[in-house]
Amino acid sequence: MTTEPSSPRTAARAVDLTKIYGKDDTQVVALGGVTVEFAAGRFTAIMGPSGSGKSTLMHCMAALDSSTSGEVYIGDTELSGLNDKELTKLRRDKIGFVFQAFNLIPTLTARENITLPLDIAGRSIDKDWFDNVIATVGLADRLSHKPNQLSGGQQQRVACARALVSKPEIIFADEPTGNLDSRSGTEVLSFLRRSVREFDQTIVMVTHDPSAAAYSDRVLFLADGQIVDEMTDPTAEKVLERMKGFDSVGQQA
Amino acid sequence: MIRATLKSLAARKLRLAMSAFAIVLGVAFVAGSYVFTDTIDRTFDDIFGGLSSDVVVRPDLPGETDLFTGFATGTTTTIPAGLVDDVSALPGVERADGEIEDQSFFVLDTDGDVMTTQGAPGIAVNWHDGPNAEGDPVLQLVDGELPAGPGQVALDDRTFENSGYQIGDEVQFVSTGDEPRVSAELVGVVQFGESGSLAGASLSVFETRYAQELFLGGDDAFNRISVTASEGSSAEQVRDEISAILPGDFEALTGADVDEETASAIEEGLGFFNTFLLVFAAIALFVGVFLILNTFSILVAQRSQEMALYRALGAGRRQVTRSVLLEAFVVGVVGSTLGLLLGLGVAQLLKTVFGAFGLELAGGLVLQPRTVVISYVVGIVVTMIAAYVPARRASKVPPIAAMRDDIVSTESSRRVHLYVGGALTLAGAAAMAVGLFADVSDAALLVGAGIFAVFIGVALLAPVLAVPVLRVVAGWYPKAFGTVGRLARENALRNPRRTAATASALMIGMALVTAISIVGASANATVDKALDDGVRAQFVVSNAVGQPFSPAIAEQVSQVDGVDDVVSVRMSGGLVDGDQTFLQAFDPVAYSQAADLEMVEGTDELGPGQFLIGEDQAESKGLSVGDTVRLQLPGSDGEIELAGIYAQTPLLGGGVVVSQQTLEDGAVPPLDSMLYVIASDGADLAAVHEGLNTATADLPTVTVQDQDEYKQQSRDQVNQLLFLVYALLGLAVLIAVLGIVNTLALSVMERTREVGLLRAVGLSRRQLRRTIRLESIAIAVLGAVLGVALGLLFGVSLQRAIADDGLDQLAIPGGQLIVFVVLAAVIGVLAAVWPARRAAKLDVLRAITTE
Structure with missing residues (x-):
């Protein structure tokens, strides 16, 4: 199943990224100088035990949180120099999001939720692309429904469609299947992988579920704010094995 | 449970402050009205207490002596000098002094302007040194000499100080006598009573013979006799003694009775002011109820998980209800206390304003225990009533339901609203109709209660009415503002009950303002038409x-x-x-x-x-x-x-x-x-x-006016009154604005995650602020539209009802009503400022990860 990167380009990268919470005595180092690259057109999973810094890494990469030091690039844009307005614009135009829960605005229909970033930007909708995305997520007959009329899986698929429809540089997915039953989770993950394969989309996903990570091209393992390992062409078994290793290391430490 | 409640209160100081503010304003009005009228009462009791002598003899007038009716010009019946002698010859009488008094003798200052406050009398009296009932002189010479003959006058010290005259100057007067203009040489200055305060009136003192010349056509007669009882006789005995010899058209009263009568007539005249203020206090509190009700509803909804936890931990339903009511009680106590203090400020302000207009109220403010009790009772009871509904709803939250996010009001409760609201509206309208059009004794009470019931009824119906109105009011948002507009529209529509309750507060103020403006415009139109059609005279001379x-x-x-x-x-x-x-x-x-x-x-x-x-x-x-x-x-x-x-x-x-x-x-x-x-x-x-x-x-x-000037004058009078009413209703609108601010702020808190998500997918701060602003405008305009509609109903029925009493032209100030709605939109913008800024400041990451 090995797929060569269709492009050698880097969609996002971090250089010596640190994030420290609190001051002085109560300092907590969430990220201790992480350097990482996310190649364009690849599906990367970030794994690690709780408190390993995997969410913090994603938040910093996704312009949702500021770093203490180091650099973050989305495409060629370095984030630390940007003000709120520029960050907002960057998120809107270059980044797609899928969160674990509460992905949709309850007052808007599925269609309105999907086109939300484009509408906010005032960009016109590429009709063919939209239809293509909708067909892929299989939501054509659900577009006029409000979120509370959709199942959890459907909601997450709407969220994926939203992330995809604006053709962002990179999509960050934070535990996108964390709240779903396994069947719905499988649907969402398959869809994410398809969008990488078929649409050449770049996706970074944080998860603690080895079988979710198995859908990615490459898995990064974080522990104590450091990248401690990585694995290409993962399978659920291999990932689980590796995670067990961390757990025991964590327990020993 | 109590400790938990108090802790939760302390943790939400801002929220407490905002819902308490409505109570503060309402109670301030109540307390202010009472303190102010008590102060007025004290002032007039001081002025008139012990003013008269032991016994007073005067012409017997039918009906009540009413000092404040402009046309009650007294009587030309006088007391012949002989009667004074007869009275003074009685055994129980030590002395009897004939008094002359005129109420329309106005001092002109050196610029030729009338010195007294508009409406206050220009009093002229003859000098005598008879004491009051306590044996003290009523008037004391403080400068110069007493007027001793024709062409001499003494003025009271306040008038003297403000007039610009010096002793020896010729003082100008306007009288109602055959000679409209009179002048006299100023020879002295007198002080009235102990404080010298005449509550805006002026006092001119003449020698008796000259006063008879000026006011009684030269007859040797008097308007009144002041009698001092001799040692050992009581006022009552002397009164009876005198009554026995009086001809039928005169009466003898004890001085105490006369003083009380005078003071109460004035207090009654100013009493309307108390009623007026209390009406606005009631409106302020009524509007405040909506604000508190809404605030508590939202807070309870937000805390339903907390409530459910208490329930799950074994707290009974009544305990949950009680905890919300306790919270309301604390808010009520805090609000009443601040309101009472603010009320003292309001009374002081009114006192200062009155002073600036010449009606000086001597001494400090009067705070009676009754005022304190009423303030607290009103503040606390109103708050607890407003909190009861949400409290009961809170207690009904089943522990499991709280885990779910959305607690939607059930269909049945909405139907109950519809029925109760409809019934109340109809009953209120019927009460109004009876009060306005049928001949019943308690008409004003019926109309007031009717309006009250209609307000509550429509407020209950408002969630149902709100949806179609909002679809129109905010319907164009998506077209004009794109996604931002759509979000705003949907937010306004997502909880019609909350939106409607918030708008209801504004509705009340707007309805009253609209009704008043219709009555005012109708009054102007009526006067215009009456003059246009009915008056052929080219000029009018009037005061x-x-x-x-x-x-x-x-x-x-x-x-x-x-x-x-x-x-x-x-x-x-x-x-x-x-x-x-x-x-x-x-x-x-x-x-x-x-x-x-x-x-x-x-x-x-x-x-x-x-x-x-x-x-x-x-x-x-x-x-x-x-x-x-x-x-x-x-x-x-x-x-x-x-x-x-x-x-x-x-x-x-x-x-x-x-x-x-x-x-x-x-x-x-x-x-x-x-x-x-x-x-x-x-x-x-x-x-x-x-x-x-x-x-x-x-x-x-007097002024000479042609028809246009006369119209303008009456229009100005109507408009002055309107502006006063608008200013006071502005308070109700202010509370309503606070309600919008509160609701928006709490809604934003509730939607924190949504805000975070929107910001994450690229909504800029400016767009977020606009979303909230548009929602606020929709709420405000909803309130204004409902209010103007109700106000039209009230105003037109009011005009119809009093058409026969002279207000026969119906005028609807369309332009003004449009201005009201536009103003409401502006109010919406202002109310959104703070909640929008708060929302924009939310940290994206923290917002999105809030639970």
Whole structure:
């Protein structure tokens, strides 16, 4: 199943990224100088035990949180120099999001939720692309429904469609299947992988579920704010094995 | 449970402050009204307490002595000097002093302007040194000498200080006597009582003989006798002793009774002010209830998980209810305390304003225990009532339901709202209709209760009404503002109950403002039409506050070149068949030249002992030509006969018209209230106006106006009143604005995650602020639209109801109503400022990860 990167380009990268919470005595180092690259057109999973810094890494990469030091690039844009307005614009135009829960605005229909970033930007909708995305997520007959009329899986698929429809540089997915039953989770993950394969989309996903990570091209393992390992062409078994290793290391430490 | 409640309160100080603010304002009004009127009462008790001597002898007037009715000009009945001697000869009497008093003798300052506050009397008296009931002098000479003969005067110290005159100067006066202008040399300054405060009036003191010259046509007579009892006799004994020798048209009263009567008449006159303020306090509190109700509803909804946790941990339903009520109690106590303090500030402010207008209230504010009790009771009870509904709802939250996010009101509760709201609206409307159109005794109470019920009813219906209205009000948002507009529209629509409750507060203020503006516009239109259609006289001579003036002015005016005729109208109070009645006196034949007067029955040849009445009143009293009624005037008591019935005109209002001779025979002073001036055919009106101005130039108490000026003056009076009412209703609107701020702020808190998500997917701060602003505008305009609609209903029914009493032109100030709605939109923008800024400041990451 090995797929060569269709492009050698880097969609996002971090250089010596640190994030420290609190001051002085109560300092907590969430990220201790992480350097990482996310190649364009690849599906990367970030794994690690709780408190390993995997969410913090994603938040910093996704312009949702500021770093203490180091650099973050989305495409060629370095984030630390940007003000709120520029960050907002960057998120809107270059980044797609899928969160674990509460992905949709309850007052808007599925269609309105999907086109939300484009509408906010005032960009016109590429009709063919939209239809293509909708067909892929299989939501054509659900577009006029409000979120509370959709199942959890459907909601997450709407969220994926939203992330995809604006053709962002990179999509960050934070535990996108964390709240779903396994069947719905499988649907969402398959869809994410398809969008990488078929649409050449770049996706970074944080998860603690080895079988979710198995859908990615490459898995990064974080522990104590450091990248401690990585694995290409993962399978659920291999990932689980590796995670067990961390757990025991964590327990020993 | 109590500790948990108090802790949760302390953790939400801001929220507490905001919901308490409505209570603070309402209670401040209540407390302020009471403190202020108590202060007024104290002031007048001070002024009039111990003013009179032991016993007072005066002409016996029918009905109540009412100092504040402009046309109650007293009586021309006087007490002959001989009676003073007779009284002083009685064994229980130590001394008896004849007193002369005139209430319309105005001091002009060195610039020629009237010195007294508008409406306050210009008092003139003769000097005597008889003591009051406590043995103290009423007047004390503080500078110069006492007036000792003709052409000399002493002024009270306040008037003296403000007048610019020096002792030895010639002081100018305007009187109602045959000589409208009088001057006298200022020889001294007196002080009245201990404080010197005359509550805006002026006091001029003359030597007795000269005063008789000025006010009683030179007769050796008096208006009143002040009697001092001799050692060992009580006031009551002396009163009875005097009563025994008095002719029938005089009465003797103890000084204490007279003082009480005077003070209470003034207090009653100012008492309307208390009622007025209390009405606005009630409105403020009523609107406040909506704010508190809404705040508590949202808070309870937000804390439903907390509540459910308490329930899960074993707290009973009643305990949960009690904890919410306890929270309300604390808010009520805090709000009432602050309100009471603010109320003292309000009273102080009113006192200062009154002082600036010349009505000085000496001494500090009066805070009676009653005021404190009422403030707390009102504040706490209102808060707890407002919190009860959400409290009960909170207790019904099943522990499991709280885990779910959305607690939607059930269909059945909405139906209950619909039925109860509809029933209340109808019942309220019916009560209003009965109060307005049927002849019932407690009309005002019925109308008030009806309006109240309609407000609550419509507020209950509002969640249902809100949806279609909002679809229109906010329907164009998505087209105009894209996604931001769509979000705003959907947010306004997502919880109709909350949106409607928030808008209801504004609705009440807007409805009242609209109704008042319709009544005001109708009043103006009525006056305009009455003058346009009904008045042929080109000029009107009148006094700005309706004080009567000397008939000599009519004489002077009629001498002006180009004046064909002058028609004088006099006014008085009197008892008709025992009822206090407003009387007008003129010659109907002459009057019909100046203004509309058409007889439908009988004659307009009105002789002494006869009267005319309007069509409607004749019908309601069952009178026809030839019937008689009993008329009591200060100096007469007899039957008068109905000579004719005239067609109702707005100007006359359909009331009783008698001849001027009838009033004079009844010892009513012969003073004019208004003059209609008819120019000769072909006269140059500008020249006549000029001539009239010249003729009245040295009489600052009267003004000459042509029709346009007269219209403008009455319009100005109406508008002044309107602005006062608007200013007070502005308070209700302010509370409503706070309600919007509160709801938006709490809604934003509730939607924190949504805000975070929107910001994450690229909504800029500016767009987020606009979303909230648009939602706020939608709420405000919803309130305004409902309010204006209700106000139209109220205003039109009010106008219809009093159409027969003179307000027969309906005018709907369309432009003004549009301005109100636009203002509401502006209010929406302002109310959104703070919540929008708060929302924009939310940290994206933290917002999105909030639980």
